Amino acid sequence: MTAEIITIGDEILIGQIVDSNSAFIAKELNLIGISVYQITSVQDEKQHILNALQEASKRADIVILTGGLGPTKDDVTKYTFAEFFQDELKLNQEVLQHVEALFAKYKKTSISDLNREQAMLPSKATVLHNKYGTAPGMWMEKEGKVYISLPGVPYEMKNLVEVEVIPRLRERFHRPFIYHKTILTKGEGESAIANKLASFEDKLPTHIKLAYLPGLGRVRLRLSGKGENEEELINSVETQVSGLYELLEDIISDEQEEDEKIAVQISKLLTSQKKFLSAAESCTGGALAAEFTTHPGASACFKGGIVSYSTQIKVETLGVRQELIDKHSVVSHEVVEAMAKNAKKMFKTDYALSTTGNAGPTKGDSDAEVGTVYIGLATPEKVYSKKFIFGNTRDQVVKKSVQKAFEMILKEISEA
Template sequence: MIAEIITIGDEILIGQIVDTNSAYIAKELNKIGVSVHQITSIEDEKDHILESLKNASNTANVVIITGGLGPTNDDVTKRTLCEYFEDQLILNSDVLEHIEEIFKRIKHTPISNLNREQAMVPSKAAVLHNKYGTAPGLWFKKDEVVYIAMPGVPFEMKALMEIEVLPKLKKEFDRPFIHHKTIRTYGLGESAIALRLEEWERNLPHHIKLAYLPNFGMVRLRLSGKGYDEGELKTSIELEFEKIYPLLKDIIADTAGEDEELSLSLQNAFIDKKSTLAVAESCTGGLLAAEITSNAGSSQFFKGGMVSYATQVKEEVLKVSKATVKKYSVVSRQVAEEMAVSARQLFKSDYAISTTGNAGPEKGESDAEVGTVYIGIATPEKVYAEKFELGKRREQVVKKAVNKALEMIYKELVTR
């Protein structure tokens, strides 16, 4: 079963906003066995919309449209849909009542004719109730293809997908199962991994595919399969994983769920072991703590952190020895270790991570080359730090350092 997503809006095409709707929709469709074969972003213009709908109907069973359904005069999507389906707009009293209720209960402003216009819907469309907004979703069917139009406001679209669209798609179509297994690797680039897997990949069953997903010092390998027997599908993917593991065992950090980031794996491990964590950051500037706390529930294990960017703060707040800084420099194994120990003591945590380095573009207070980063780990039994050379571009250095720090503390925790 194939879907195409069409996002409508000039603001996407000029880079004013990032299209996050397509990513969300694609993930949700994938979960119910619907494969997205194409995502298209187009301007809010009649001929362009008509052409995109026609092209999508040639290849897709489901066409999902977001955007262009607002209360402003420049939104032409609804009128264009009427032209495409040879339809006309009619007043939907339920939608009008919902709009009036929203203005009465939430907006506390007079309702305008433009807002009332949103209750005019194509007569051939099934109306999808927009719980949080005034523009309803629309469901059409033509020549065995389902067309779904939703507003582009992300929280409105997500509610429509969850409450209206996904349940209707499940009823409408017989869908295959789609299953993924993700392996996270560190320390080896995409091309080098591909060479190790060349023969294995050549012998993959036709219903299983491998995707390489590189990201600042790590590569995720996603095995994906599709089939109508869920048990057989999961078994076949597990068998392939058993074959791949010996080929990469020296660089595999962990296996994860379809969308699970390392920060979530780390959180689950800390909570499972009833342990706590703190951080002391320098070159990562708070991004490490931000990544750790990006998941709901992180307060169950994360005590807190400090961005000790200046040497003075390292010395006066974290109590890093001035003699250590003078002898080894602020970018050193010894300073990273003292930072980790102090963070563990300061926040009364079981574990602590520290980062100190030279992210560039200039050397700063230390003579260490740009890209040099030390990451320290303090545990209940020991403290140590490792040195890394993470490139010359500032963004690359910082993000690689964050990923490497997460990897180090995760390995330390799960191998205990």
């Protein structure tokens, strides 16, 4: 059972926005045993969309389009959809009533003819109710294959996938089970690990695949299996996981739910322990707090943070002593530990992370080389710090600093 995703929009092709819709749809399909064969991005142009539909129909059982369903002239998806199915657009009264109700409730302006046009849909389409927007989703079938068109607005698309699309696909198709297990490693790169696992990979059953997912300071190893019997599939994958442990025991750091971010793991552990975290950031400029609070549930364990980017703020607001900075430099073990200790006290938390360093391109208030970062951690019992050299690319220095800070506290709270 395969699917293809087609994202529509010039804004994707010119790099104005990142295509996050495909990632969400692919993950949701995977959870119900549907494999995504290909993801394609095309312009808001009729012939381009038609070509993409025709090509996808040769490869996939399910074709999902997202985008191009708005009220403006460059939104041509539903007209193209109708042409592909040799259908015509007709007014759908239920959709029109929904659009009118949305305008009456949320808009101060009167509904326009362009907005009413949203209720013109292919006559053969099954309407997928979009409770958050004016553009409905559409479900059509042709020669045993399913074609689904969804709006490109992420929160509208996500609701339609969860409420309308996935339940209908479950009912419409017989699907195999898919099971993933992800192992986190540390201390060795992708090629070194691949060398150790060459023989292991050669002996894997045909229904199980191993993927290498390198990241900052770690490599994730994902075993993926597909089969008709769920219990047998899980047992088969777990047997291979045991084999990984035998070969890589010295560098395996953890197991995780598929694609679960380290910030989410930290949040879950802190919440279960009824502990709280705060942050004092310098070189990371708030990136640590931003990454942590991106995920739902962070408010249960994260109280707040301070971006003490300048030396003045470190002294006047965070309370780091000037003489400490004068003696050891603003980029030092002593200063980053004082930052963590003071943040822990300021926010009344159990743990506090701190960062100070030179992300580049210039050295700023310190003579430390660009890429030098100190990360501090205050715990209920102690305060300590580590020094890292992360290179001279500013963006990577910040990202690596956040990752290492998270690794430090995850290790600490996992052992608590």
